[in-house]
Amino acid sequence: MTATVTRTSPGDATECSQILAQATADRRTVRIQGSGTKSYLGDVGTTDIELGTERVAGVIDHVPADLTVTVGAGTRMADLKVALERAGQFLPLDPPHADEATVGGVIAANSNGFWRARYGGVRDLLIGTRTALADGTVARAGGRVVKNVAGYDLDKLLVGSLGTLGVIVEATLKVLPLPETSDGLVARFERPDEAFAVAHAIVRAAARVEACVIDRTDESFWRVAVQARGSGPTVMRAISDARREVAARHGDAAELADVLDRMRELPARATDGALVKVSLPVAASAAFAENAARLESFAALAVDAASGVARVHLTNEDDAVIRDAEALLLAARMVGGSGRIERRAERLRSRLLTWPNRPNGDFLMRRIKEAFDPAGILEPGRSAFA
């Protein structure tokens, strides 16, 4: 195989759409790249063209009083953070790979962190897009206002589409004023049921926390990390309520330090073995985590207590990793959840598909894919559902 990959980086939506129109005409496949932090997602092989978004970057419009910002899709989250901080605001989204990830990549991968229950996820914060389509047209969806029901919500289709429907060129997102103050804690528990009981009490308390995550590494205890941000009195109340819950179950609380950041970056560290991501009904997450921790290949897990999204890292001999990963996906389905193999060692790619099972409604997803990219040039093989 001597495939030559053409690298291209369009400077605007029109250029981008022309590249796609030509690729469609030539039947050449296209891979889209932001900064490449999540290139492990999906089942993609080699493609003819690599389309980088680095030249469609930067803040296009930011009206602080409207609490919205419009950016080029290639804008790095870290750069956007700095720009917004100058106006005393922030994008309430804390995806992994935060140093490098681009806004477009975060949208295409539906990459959420731990703040979802408090502020909403990518799908809740995205209010407008401009997307270059495979036929060379550019489609705008949504707008720059926070409420908008004119026509279909194509923004939703793009969130998590992994580039299979088009190249997101521009995005408008909701932003918020920076919170006044912040506080947090991390507590340790012997038993998972205690950790989950505390975490679930904390996320339902009157003073809402920003993040509440349960994790377990190969050490012999379960941790609950809690962070609250907001006005002084609400943060104080949230953390004192959390301390009371921890004490009631005999956990010992310590300084949060960078614990949440470490938990969030589990996908970045999981370069070996397999990383399984599941989304569960929250009440099912405690039993799921307890069983996961008993698996032979278990290495680490982190569960967002409020949303029921869990990641389990498995390391072992290949056969054991594959068996345990598939068992976890099955367990998620059994309780009404779903999941994917989010990351796996390169050598496991052919043996461990991202989606061993197809999602509900996959035939409708394929029809949509067909309608937007009939020649199948965009991210071929990236997703089983498309």
Next chain:
Amino acid sequence: MHGLVALLGPAKVLGTHDDLLLYEYDGAVDTATPDAVVLPESTADVSALARFCHEHAVPIVPRGAGTGLSGGAIPVEGGVVVSFARMARILEIDVPNLRAVVQPGVINLHLSTAVAPHGLYFVPDPSSQKACTLGGNVAENSGGPHTLAYGVTTNHVTGIEIVLSDGTVVRLGGKAAEDEGYDLVGTFVGSEGTLGLVTEITVKLTPLPEDKRTLMAAFPTMDEASETVSAIIAAGIVPSAIEMMDQLAAQAVEAAVHAGYPLDAGGILLVEVDGPRDGLDEARARIEAICRQHAASEVRVATSALERERLWAGRKGAFAAMGRLSPDYYVQDGVIPRTRLPDILRLVKDAGARHRLRVANVFHAGDGNLHPLILFDSRLGPDELERAKAAGLEILTACVEAGGSITGEHGVGMEKNCYMPLQFQSSDLAAMRRVKDALDPPGLMNPGKIFPTPSRCREFAFASTTR
């Protein structure tokens, strides 16, 4: 008609002239008579009906309570209206998972009432919540006053069961926060019944806030009220609701509801903050100070649940109170970036004056979601409605030019489908059309809605000003 009766039995099919007349209108101004009305009692009924209609190429138009404000439930191209009045059960209240599973005919407020004993509620609260159905809310992606901090319907739906136009039943999403693949749930919410029929809905339930503070502030003019909205947001406060009302609306509301609004104020704001008790009084004091800085002549804080309900009763009863001012009204639903409120509100007033019509304003100021109520009297001739629509179009054009939208929560329906090219270029609409054709290939689901139709939209040739 006979085929439908044979398929579903006579008890589920209405076809007499008198029966059909009851289904020819909704909360908006357009009407059309259906060929038949079907009242399914199960997903199986809906699926059988869809198969039948598919076979005979008959359009299907879903209908909840008929409170919609864009003609969404009107069978503009004929066919069968499907009323979900008999699929109105709450199937499950799942407290540990903070979810409820409901049939589409469940009334919005009934769900919140049913889960209140568990300390929970369903956040979206359209003003019609005593009557409107959750199926209708899903179709229109409905909002309400309290969506400013907590989001609209799409932010609170995690699963749906749908019946496609060929009768296929598909379950999408569930009780978990997300599902794999394209977000089809998010695509169906707000699709106005044009992609399929929703037969079951899984919604998020939210813990009731520990406490609330509700303020009513009166201002000399709408400008000062508008500037106050921006100032509150700029101060870093995100209230759960900021509603605005002009003098004409306040006078109508006072006559009907006696909410205690001052009659001499040019603009009135209703602001609510909720959350943990700690910090609420501080937030209230900051909002009060901002109101005073912007020349508020009066700031009243509700001191009891009863007083709060009274203040809200005025807001929620505002549309109904318009009957005191005028026999008919035409309500628009444009959205603008909230910083543009003062100039667009002046433009709304001018548009009314130009068409010799009075306009009352009652709206979700925090979201920038306008609701100009254009008052007219159809007894004076067809020209009245025409002038109201012309004024409405001028207002929507201004909203789009300000970077906004022609509809924030009422939907496009058959009322604004001809206006879609104001906001979207042909390539944008073509992308939406691909979704429509992929999910409803025969085009039988609620035809004549959302997309401009050549027959009805001939007179509207807009040069798109956006982008």
